[in-house]
Amino acid sequence: MTQPEGLLLVDKPRGWTSHDVVARARRALGRSVKVGHSGTLDPMATGLLILLIGRATKAAARYQALPKVYTGTIRFGVETDTGDLDGKVLKETPLPPALDEAGLRAAFARHLGDCDMPVPRYSAVKHQGKPLYKYARQGIEVPEKVRRSRIHEWTLSGWAAPEAAFRLRCGSGTYVRSLAILLGGEFGCGATLSTLRREEVGGFAVGSAVSIEKLDEAVRSPLPLKALEEPVA
DSSP: OOOOOEEEEEEEOTTOOHHHHHHHHHHHHOTTSOEEESSOOOTTOEEEEEEEEGGGGGGHHHHHTSOEEEEEEEEESEEESSSBTTSOEEEEOOOOTTOSHHHHHHHHHHTOEEEEEEOOSSSSOEETTEEHHHHHHTTOOOOOOEEEEEEEEEEEEEEETTEEEEEEEEOTTOOHHHHHHHHHHHHTSOEEEEEEEEEEETTEEGGGOEEGGGHHHHTTSOBOGGGGGSOOO
16 A cells, blocks of 8 residues: 655644644554654744655755745733743833834844844754753753844734734744844843744645644645655745
8 A cells, every 4th residue: 555645734723833743643644654844833833834744754854944934923021931922921021112113114124134043942953962942941051052044024014012913934944932032122121922823835825734623634645746846936
């Protein structure tokens, strides 16, 4: 019997880790079938997660390198230990007068282009073989890691204090939590990511993804392997 292989687009729900989705697919397919994904989404984030099934796992690096589009909200005036609202609140600060629509648009524009992105302490990036979030949970300090990234587009789609809604098109290695923390520091009031949704990865859109409820059935009929050979935007 031929084993499934190819790509499966999944709309990851809030509260699930990327590993949870992969594990669900493995249970549906059987342990003999390899399953991976094209880039981690935090548990608080929702949206497009590309599962790589069978021989497609060999193309993981290619899909991880694709540009991504996110929408979300940043809450100003609050700082958490994780950089999102799932974390412990560390500090709350009144919003400054400079924090308005014009100020936010100018701040977004300043960060377009190439940048060195600090990796959040709570992330799956590894240090000496162990994910950073495990060190953070144990209160162990490790050297800060930095990733090179590119912000192609960052626009303000709404401002209702204390939250700013945005759309972000960026390269791989971009940590949106780090961007929220950076903006909070620039305005002097702190900030944290309150919602995040991955809308696109390369030429793939979340509108074509299956829900987690339909994953068990859909995982047996992924996009054909020829998709790996087609141009991806």
